[in-house]
Amino acid sequence: MSQIRVGIVGYGNLGKGVELAIRSNPDMALAFVATRRAPETVSIKTQGVPVYQYSDLAAHKDEADVVIVCGGSATDLPKQTPELAKLFNVIDSFDTHARIPEHFDNVDSAAKESGHVAMISVGWDPGMFSLARLYGNCILPDGKDYTFWGKGVSQGHSDAIRRVEGVQDGKQYTVPVEATMEAVRRGEQPELTTRQKHHRECYVVAKPGADLAKIEQDIKTMPNYFDEYDTTVHFISQEELNRDHAGIPHGGFVMRSGITGENGEHKHLIEYSLKLDSNPEFTTNVLVAFARAVARFASESSFGCKTVFDVPPAYLSPLDGSVLRAHML
Amino acid sequence: MSQIRVGIVGYGNLGKGVELAIRSNPDMALAFVATRRAPETVSIKTQGVPVYQYSDLAAHKDEADVVIVCGGSATDLPKQTPELAKLFNVIDSFDTHARIPEHFDNVDSAAKESGHVAMISVGWDPGMFSLARLYGNCILPDGKDYTFWGKGVSQGHSDAIRRVEGVQDGKQYTVPVEATMEAVRRGEQPELTTRQKHHRECYVVAKPGADLAKIEQDIKTMPNYFDEYDTTVHFISQEELNRDHAGIPHGGFVMRSGITGENGEHKHLIEYSLKLDSNPEFTTNVLVAFARAVARFASESSFGCKTVFDVPPAYLSPLDGSVLRAHML
Numbered sequence: 001m002s003q004i005r006v007g008i009v010g011y012g013n014l015g016k017g018v019e020l021a022i023r024s025n026p027d028m029a030l031a032f033v034a035t036r037r038a039p040e041t042v043s044i045k046t047q048g049v050p051v052y053q054y055s056d057l058a059a060h061k062d063e064a065d066v067v068i069v070c071g072g073s074a075t076d077l078p079k080q081t082p083e084l085a086k087l088f089n090v091i092d093s094f095d096t097h098a099r100i101p102e103h104f105d106n107v108d109s110a111a112k113e114s115g116h117v118a119m120i121s122v123g124w125d126p127g128m129f130s131l132a133r134l135y136g137n138c139i140l141p142d143g144k145d146y147t148f149w150g151k152g153v154s155q156g157h158s159d160a161i162r163r164v165e166g167v168q169d170g171k172q173y174t175v176p177v178e179a180t181m182e183a184v185r186r187g188e189q190p191e192l193t194t195r196q197k198h199h200r201e202c203y204v205v206a207k208p209g210a211d212l213a214k215i216e217q218d219i220k221t222m223p224n225y226f227d228e229y230d231t232t233v234h235f236i237s238q239e240e241l242n243r244d245h246a247g248i249p250h251g252g253f254v255m256r257s258g259i260t261g262e263n264g265e266h267k268h269l270i271e272y273s274l275k276l277d278s279n280p281e282f283t284t285n286v287l288v289a290f291a292r293a294v295a296r297f298a299s300e301s302s303f304g305c306k307t308v309f310d311v312p313p314a315y316l317s318p319l320d321g322s323v324l325r326a327h328m329l
Numbered sequence: 330m331s332q333i334r335v336g337i338v339g340y341g342n343l344g345k346g347v348e349l350a351i352r353s354n355p356d357m358a359l360a361f362v363a364t365r366r367a368p369e370t371v372s373i374k375t376q377g378v379p380v381y382q383y384s385d386l387a388a389h390k391d392e393a394d395v396v397i398v399c400g401g402s403a404t405d406l407p408k409q410t411p412e413l414a415k416l417f418n419v420i421d422s423f424d425t426h427a428r429i430p431e432h433f434d435n436v437d438s439a440a441k442e443s444g445h446v447a448m449i450s451v452g453w454d455p456g457m458f459s460l461a462r463l464y465g466n467c468i469l470p471d472g473k474d475y476t477f478w479g480k481g482v483s484q485g486h487s488d489a490i491r492r493v494e495g496v497q498d499g500k501q502y503t504v505p506v507e508a509t510m511e512a513v514r515r516g517e518q519p520e521l522t523t524r525q526k527h528h529r530e531c532y533v534v535a536k537p538g539a540d541l542a543k544i545e546q547d548i549k550t551m552p553n554y555f556d557e558y559d560t561t562v563h564f565i566s567q568e569e570l571n572r573d574h575a576g577i578p579h580g581g582f583v584m585r586s587g588i589t590g591e592n593g594e595h596k597h598l599i600e601y602s603l604k605l606d607s608n609p610e611f612t613t614n615v616l617v618a619f620a621r622a623v624a625r626f627a628s629e630s631s632f633g634c635k636t637v638f639d640v641p642p643a644y645l646s647p648l649d650g651s652v653l654r655a656h657m658l
Contacts, residue, residue, distance in 0.1 A: 020591060024470045045591075101655050121658055128464070130658045131642055135457070137657065138618040138645035141353045185604070260614060262349060262374075266606035275514070277595035285589060289467040309643040309653055313460055316467035324638055326430050328466065329450055329459045
């Protein structure tokens, strides 16, 4: 069987992660990288693969079986995924939960009109965590959902710290509250406040002469970002920040706590968790696996927009159904 | 929309669990229970629902949209699932891993010839654990699988204890080795022996005057069942056994440990775990959710044998795709 030709649009953390992930999937080949920058200024890791200008992609529409759109959810993907779905089968990691229905509709029209497959919101949340929630809800209809994130770096909260007066640099970790998770695991089905679920740990480099007490106060009382949480602020040096906090780890837990039995006397807990050294590299590995399903749907002419909920798990694997049944079932 | 009419074949632990599970799924209704016993001797919990004799089922083939076959994997299901697939859309929990390919082929022929949907090996292992293995393998192709079972009651090992000379009653728990699970969680990717993965804990009621040392020795050295494990034997009274060990709890852990990055420098762990007060009731809840997918496949005339690998997760839910995307993605 011929390889699945994968195009990458956008060459930041995600695009670079996709490029690496393709190397671990022998049934796939990198077809091209596209960028909005001047292509000659972008140097990629795979020899012999062309770098195209985003605006020229129509001329290359037959060169990829699937294009992975590696832009940001705020402004890039709402524009690019529908645009690209007119030319290619596409997949993205759109993660603004509240705007998924609108994004779905835009991408669905573009894909159906042009006869393409498009898959949106693929990653770990939305993505694998969404699947854990769906399976859990269907198996234990009498139950309650819990999602905890962390321990991991929140880019948005780290940016917010760095905007505080007197702060030179900083990084924020979201940390799930262990005692709360244990209560859920015991089947207590608690109602939880924001504060009970997560706390926020900040590593801050202050500018020389800055007022540390004021920085700490400004962070802890920042509306939306920190005021509803228990927040810890650690002041460290730039060297310590660079040495100990350079990575982008993340992870989290999805729990479904439910009951069965004639009088609800039996408790059950389903737990799905991730512990990730690199958030973007794990996300791209998920994208690449689901890109295989996009190619499969395209071969069936099953056009339009899809999500992880629509994908038979066997479509993620390069292996034949009989092999999967014999070795993995 | 009209309800999905579900038939139950076999009224043991599983059949009774299905009957309860249907009550938690308002889009489903119990159509009938069938048994190989004399129907008038079987009293079920749902009023107004008929109990049929297994051999008369052909006369009732239009009364159920899906039949859940609740027999044992050793002798019942290999015979009943193909037989029933000629009359109904069916689903079973066949769990003899090594014989799945053979069972699949038999059921597939029967279902295709008669124009029915059949789904086999649905439960938690095979079933939800198989899904965790498949997703994990596809997302982290450079990695290693680990499955741990327990803490939970093994029926086969409990039966084996009760056959030992001098034993009046007994129950065996399979217990995963915590230190080994922690090593896997740290990303060490160890090669593990049988002994390193699980130990076996036995609660034994001896007959009056029996030789306890000999019982303990006979259990610990029993080939296949115990000799490859570290086994602990506790002698307790029948009252204690009845009071403290009456339940059928189980559970387990599926882990995928993998690496990404230019030089494999980033470790990732995906962990899926279950903690179940009632093994049969959880299994039947899984069966009932997948029965919904069987009905959906039947409405598409997508006939033949399927497994959990073939089911788009959205097919497990009574909710519309747009609702799932808005609230669960």
